[in-house]
Amino acid sequence: QVQLVESGGGLVQAGGSLRLSCAASGRTFSGYAMGWFRQAPGKEREFVAAISRTAVSTGYADSVKGRFAIFRNNAKNTAYLQMNSLKPDDTAVYYCAASNLPYNSGRYYPNYWGQGTQVTVSS
Numbered sequence: 001q002v003q004l005v006e007s008g009g010g011l012v013q014a015g016g017s018l019r020l021s022c023a024a025s026g027r028t029f030s031g032y033a034m035g036w037f038r039q040a041p042g043k044e045r046e047f048v049a050a051i052s053r054t055a056v057s058t059g060y061a062d063s064v065k066g067r068f069a070i071f072r073n074n075a076k077n078t079a080y081l082q083m084n085s086l087k088p089d090d091t092a093v094y095y096c097a098a099s100n101l102p103y104n105s106g107r108y109y110p111n112y113w114g115q116g117t118q119v120t121v122s123s
Contacts, residue, residue, distance in 0.1 A: 002026040002112050004096045009117030012086055016121070020081040022096030022114060030054070033103035034072055034079040035110055038092035038119075045095065049081060050108035059105040063089075086121045093118050 008020040022034065035050035049060045049070040058070055069082040079096060094117050097110035 002029070002032060002098050004098060004112060004114035006094065006096045006114045006117040009094060009119045011120045011122065014087055014121055014123050016086050017082070017084045018086065018119060020083065020094055020096075020117060020119070022079040022081075024077045024079070024098065029077040030074040031100075032098040032112075033101065033108065034070070035097040035099060035103075035108045036070060036079075036081045037095045037097060037110070038090075039095070039116075040089075040092040043092075047108060048094070050099075050103050051079065052103040052105075057103055057105045059103070059108065083119070086119075088121045088123045091119060091121050 003025045005023045012018055033052050036048040037045050038048050039045040051058045051070045067085045072079040096114040098112040099109050100111050101109050
């Protein structure tokens with residue numbers, strides 16, 4: 001099992017940037033495909049981005065393509081989500097996820113979740 005802790009959320013103005021981090025502990029980090037999801041008030045949790053175990057493959061929701069980038073550092077047991085050109089619609093709690101299944105830019109299937117970090121984008 002893996003434990004996930006997100007950090008880096010906060011309040012930012014529209015057009016600004018934030019970088020979220022997801023620190024993993026427990027089993028070998030490189031054995032998991034990592035992902036990010038978000039949940040806005042009154043809405044269902046939605047997929048944002050995912051990255052394969054060796055970072056060869058990545059995938060993004062259409063709403064964030066070209067603005068967000070997911071990457072990982074297996075030596076530091078950490079995954080990241082770089083968020084640029086933020087919009088008020090990006091306001092949500094962002095969750096890190098880990099998957100036991102390989103990821104190849106298709107659908108991502110999370111098995112473990114972090115506790116979430118709030119991102120608020122003001123207009």
